[in-house]
Amino acid sequence: MALPTGPTGSWFQSTDLPSRLFEGSRSDYELYEEDDEFVLSVELPGFDPExxxxxxxxxxxxxxxxHEDDQRGERKTYHRRFRFPKTVDDDEIAARYxxxxLEVRLPVQTGATTRGKQIEVEG
Structure with missing residues (x-):
């Protein structure tokens, strides 16, 4: 068997290697800010709200x-943490499945600013 002599792209294309390597690597959530609140949608199929x-x-x-499925002997788990750059009104956070x-709405406190500091770039 000879090594491929064509461009790398054509060799990968024929083996379909990149699509197999990155299959399933898509994000399971969407996060955006609108109307002074963060909106987070997370795909959690197969779970009950409780x-x-x-x-x-x-x-x-x-x-x-x-989620534990005793009939199939399977256990499904999910865990993710999200850090937010603005002060959120803790009492107004709402979640709906x-x-x-799962959609979580996190209202930003009025007048809240991004926490952090300016970093000086040395050169």
């Missing part, structure tokens, strides 16, 4: 879910 735990702690949203999608 199996999903959403917690807020000092600028970090923690989402965990666990519908058709396998």
């Amino acid at each position: 199996e999903i735990d959403v917690a807020w702690d000092d600028g970090v949203l923690n989402i965990a879910a666990e 519908n058709n396998g999608i």
Whole structure:
């Protein structure tokens, strides 16, 4: 068997290697800011609302879910943390689960600014 002599792209194309390597690497969530609130949508198919735990702690949203299927002997888990760059009104955070999608709305406090500091670039 001879090594490929053509361009790398054509060799990868014939083996379909890149698509197999990155299959399933798409994001399972969408996060955006609109109308003074963050909106986070997370794909969580196969879970019941009572199996999903959403917690807020000092600028970090923690989402965990666990489902056990005794008939199949399977256990499905999900865990992800999201850090937010603005001060969120803790009392107004709302979460809703519908058709396998968890939507969390996190209102930004009025007048809240991004936390952080300017970093000087040396050169």
